[in-house]
Amino acid sequence: MSLVRDCQTREGKRVVTGRVMEVTTLHFQISGKIKRASEVMPDIRTLENREMVDDFIESGERLNDKLRRLLKRCEDRMLNSKNTKGKLCTNAGVRFIDTLLGRDYQLGNTERFMSSVRIWNLRFDANCEYILDRPETGHGPGKRPTGGLFYRSHQASHGGKQH
Secondary structure, eight states, rough: OOOHHHHTSSHHHHHHHHHHHHHHHHHHHHHHHHHHHHGGGGGOOOHHHHHHHHHHHHHHHHHHHEEEEEEEEHHHHHHHTBOTTTTOOOHHHHHHHHHOOOOTHHHHHHHHHHHHHHHHHHHHHHHHHHHHHHSSOOOTSSSTTTOSSSOOOHHHHTTTTOO
């Protein structure tokens, strides 16, 4: 069943609008955190903390790349909805959203992306916020009562030693 048909009711429109806003919010959150971490990175004193923040920057950029690929697939379908004069049809935007959130198209990929970003945000907050707020100190995950719960270094997640 198409998302367009699902959205004929007022409640359906609210659900779709909420989902689109959530994808947008998650994208803004991850982009803002990557930017902030990149700006503070030169001020981080300890090698361990720099490596951890760098791992988060890299993984966040990979998530942003996934979003770009997902949006590109939606855009391709939207662009295929051109009318005979080569202009986009009036329903091109609906096609884009239908592809992004439609059960028959990219809904599974969109939900997996959203879940990955939510987890990334939680891990970033638990491991990097303290360091970014106090880059000149040597404190970091595992050296304060609440930290270090979610961090897995890139090397640890690929068979290497954890920092």
